[in-house]
Amino acid sequence: MDEALSFARYHLEPLAGTETSSNLFKHVENVLYRARYHSIEILVARQYISFYDQEEDQDETLLRFSKLNFNFCQMHYVKELKIVTRWWKELGIASKLPYSIRERNVETYLGGLGVLFEPRYSLARIFLAKLTLIMTVVDDTCDAYATLPEVQSLHDAFHRWDLRAMEELPRYMRIIYQSVFETVEDIDREMIARGKHGRLQLTIDEIKSLMIWYLGIAKWARSDQVPSFEDYMEIGTPSSALDDFASYGFIAMDDCDQKQLKEWFYSKPKIFHALNALFRIRNDIVTFEQEMSRGEVANGVNCYEKSSLYNANYTQIHIRVNVTCTV
Numbered sequence: 001m002d003e004a005l006s007f008a009r010y011h012l013e014p015l016a017g018t019e020t021s022s023n024l025f026k027h028v029e030n031v032l033y034r035a036r037y038h039s040i041e042i043l044v045a046r047q048y049i050s051f052y053d054q055e056e057d058q059d060e061t062l063l064r065f066s067k068l069n070f071n072f073c074q075m076h077y078v079k080e081l082k083i084v085t086r087w088w089k090e091l092g093i094a095s096k097l098p099y100s101i102r103e104r105n106v107e108t109y110l111g112g113l114g115v116l117f118e119p120r121y122s123l124a125r126i127f128l129a130k131l132t133l134i135m136t137v138v139d140d141t142c143d144a145y146a147t148l149p150e151v152q153s154l155h156d157a158f159h160r161w162d163l164r165a166m167e168e169l170p171r172y173m174r175i176i177y178q179s180v181f182e183t184v185e186d187i188d189r190e191m192i193a194r195g196k197h198g199r200l201q202l203t204i205d206e207i208k209s210l211m212i213w214y215l216g217i218a219k220w221a222r223s224d225q226v227p228s229f230e231d232y233m234e235i236g237t238p239s240s241a242l243d244d245f246a247s248y249g250f251i252a253m254d255d256c257d258q259k260q261l262k263e264w265f266y267s268k269p270k271i272f273h274a275l276n277a278l279f280r281i282r283n284d285i286v287t288f289e290q291e292m293s294r295g296e297v298a299n300g301v302n303c304y305e306k307s308s309l310y311n312a313n314y315t316q317i318h319i320r321v322n323v324t325c326t327v
Contacts, residue, residue, distance in 0.1 A: 023054040040110070042117040046070055076119050081109050084129045091183075093137060096175050101140045108132045115249055124252040127187050131203065131248040134183050135210070135241070137176055142214040144294065146173070148222040155211040161204060180207070191251065199251050202262060206244040213239035220298035232303040233277065240276035240283070243268075 015028045036044055049066050052058055085105050094103055112128040142151045150170055157165035157177055166177040184207075188200040216235040220227055243265075250261060284291075284300030291299045 023051065027051050040114040040117065042070075042073060042113065073117070073119060076122065077109075077113060080122055080126055080129075081106065083126055084109055084133075087130060088133060091134075091179060093134075093175060093179050097137075097141075097172055099140075099145045101137050103133075104136075105129070105133065108136070111245075112249065115245075121249075121253070124249050127251050128245070128248040130183055130187070132245065134180050135207070135244070138180065138211075139214070139241075141173070141176060142218050143221075143296070146218070148218055151215055151218040155215045158211045159208050161208070187251065196252075196254075199258070202247045202250065202265060203244075206241075206247045210239065210241055210244055217298055221296045224295070224297055226297050226306050227303055229300070229304045229307040232298060232300060233280070236280050236284075236298075236300055237273065237276045240279040242275045242279055243272040246272070 009032065012028050012032055015024065030047060045066075049063070049070060052063060052066070088103070088105055094101055109125065109129045111132065112125045115128070116124050138154070142154070146154070150173060153169055154173055154177065157169055157173075158180075161181075163178065163181055166174040166181075169177055184200055184203060191197075191199045213235050217239060219225075220232075247265065250256075250265070253261075281300055288299055288301040292302065
């Protein structure tokens with residue numbers, strides 16, 4: 001891939017010269033700035049429509065249908081976003097909690113749109129946005145507010161997966177647990193009404209697994225412990241939850257064999273590990289200063305720096321000892 005990138009860039013950059021048409025220059029410039037595979041597919045299509053609109057040999061019928069198709073999709077997306085936003089406001093969880101949580105409806109929905117942009121996946125995008133928003137509340141709670149015993153209690157309640165389990169939680173955590181539980185149950189009922197049974201088990205299993213990783217990180221954070229980078233990544237990587245994100249999107253997908261899908265998912269494909277690791281490292285770089293300011297020392301950057309410093313000091317001591325012994 002590195003060779004392909006170098007080859008493509010080598011041949012594209014000269015095209016950005018003065019002899020290139022302004023339209024082609026803009027197209028090349030866009031590609032060099034952000035590769036297509038780093039973009040949301042529907043936005044790439046919208047960008048290409050503008051490019052094609054300036055071409056002299058354009059097919060007017062094709063161009064017209066492309067614009068109509070994009071406008072149709074855009075209206076479809078806005079409608080879905082209104083459904084998600086209305087649901088979030090009715091849930092009212094932000095006003096019920098004694099601390100701030102992330103409320104990023106549009107950003108969260110856009111993430112799902114990047115995975116599933118075709119109109120037929122409307123229900124999957126809505127479910128994905130709802131589950132991501134509600135689990136973000138769990139993440140914020142375990143990350144920055146709850147005590148370690150409270151995180152442990154929430155972990156235990158989710159593993160029971162029983163609404164009665166919230167009786168053992170602090171009052172504010174009951175709100176969170178009930179919101180997650182009822183959101184999943186509501187989606188399950190909607191899928192059963194459509195003749196789709198057992199679609200939510202994958203998601204429930206992933207929520208339980210995610211709580212294991214959240215608890216592990218909370219133990220480090222509450223004890224001011226800086227683990228080795230390797231130990232941190234062992235727990236920090238799966239806590240990125242991109243495999244959870246995938247499981248949310250699978251709920252309403254009809255054009256796949258659910259049995260084969262589950263077998264593939266539970267085999268923990270390498271693509272999940274790779275994406276989680278990439279997300280974790282990039283996220284920790286961005287949030288490093290903020291997390292350190294509130295005393296969260298178990299950050300990937302901090303763990304890497306401490307491990308590197310330890311390894312460097314160990315190497316220097318080891319060299320000095322060997323030199324002394326030799327002398």
